[in-house]
Amino acid sequence: MRQLVISERVCLTGHILAKAFGLIGILLVIPNAEMILNLGGVGQTAMQLSMADGGVVDIILGTIAVSIYAYRILGWRTWLGFMIPAVSISVGSELVGTSTGFPFGNYSYLSGLGYKIAGLVPFTIPLSWFYVGLSSYLIARTGLRVAQNPSLLRQVGAIALGAMLFTCWDFALEPAMSQTSLPFWYWENPGEFFGTPYQNYAGWFGTSALFMTVATLLWRNTPIQLERSQLSVPLVVYLSNFAFAAGLSLAAGFTIPVSLGFVIGVIPAVALWLSSNAASANVAVAPTTTEVAVASVKVAAVK
Secondary structure (H helix, E strand, C coil): CHHHHHHHHHHHHHHHHHHHHHHHHHHHHCCCHHHHHCCCHHHHHHHHHHHCCHHHHHHHHHHHHHHHHHHHHHCHHHHHHHHHHHHHHHHHHHHHHHHHCCCCCCEEECCCCCCEECCCEECHHHHHHHHHHHHHHHHHHHHCCCCCCCCHHHHHHHHHHHHHHHHHHHHHHHHHHHCCCCCCEEECCCECECEECHHHHHHHHHHHHHHHHHHHHHCCCCCCCCCCHHHHHHHHHHHHHHHHHHHHHHHCCCHHHHHHHHHHHHHHHHHHHHHHHHHHHCCCCCCCEEEEEECCEEEEEEC
16 A cells, blocks of 8 residues: 555656646747757757657646545545546547537647547547546535535535536636647637637536536445545645646736636635535544453453
């Protein structure tokens, strides 16, 4: 278990550093490419590291970190019970979207995010739906205390709230990925909300709500009860991914989408994380009997 924790922390740290390095590369390296290349070998190495497969490495590290976390904290069945629906439903939605325009609108992916499935969708895209989606859903589910009161209303509320947190990430992500100096996808017909169609956000919410619903059904007989300390990884993943997207979008002048995502995404996520300790404190712990040896006499103690 210790080795798993170390591996998880290494991958999570690498994920965050890759995002920070990518942000620096896009904001500083690309605009000053000629000057940096003039530095010789060091400059060329910096340019190559900043641009060559940086987004792929970032997403793979995030996927591994969250997968180890989910396996360690939730168990392998619960982990795969979310990952398989999240990846399969999101890749299906993306393939339909890039082919027909439904449910997100008419868009196409450019290069920079790795091998494209069917020549349309980078393989890294459904992976990012998985690890940010799971992080969003666990924050919402724990904050709403679904484990303590698994009523239908709370479970539906957790799905809706998780999908909202996930969609709020896209408020910061969308301008950065489609309308900055180094876009990763583009819209055939720029939309009404700072170049993004409103339909896109409905597609994000609907797709994430769908795979969260499937996961909820698969988890129905599995108690999932997290304390605040166990929810730290999902919160760090959510905040670091939002911060990366926000940094790019703010640098390009997209203040309103980022602010909207911050108010209805980041603030609720932090508030739910803060409330998670109160949720776990209200859970009764079943008494256990242990034997304590004193000299040669065994005494039964009840905790």
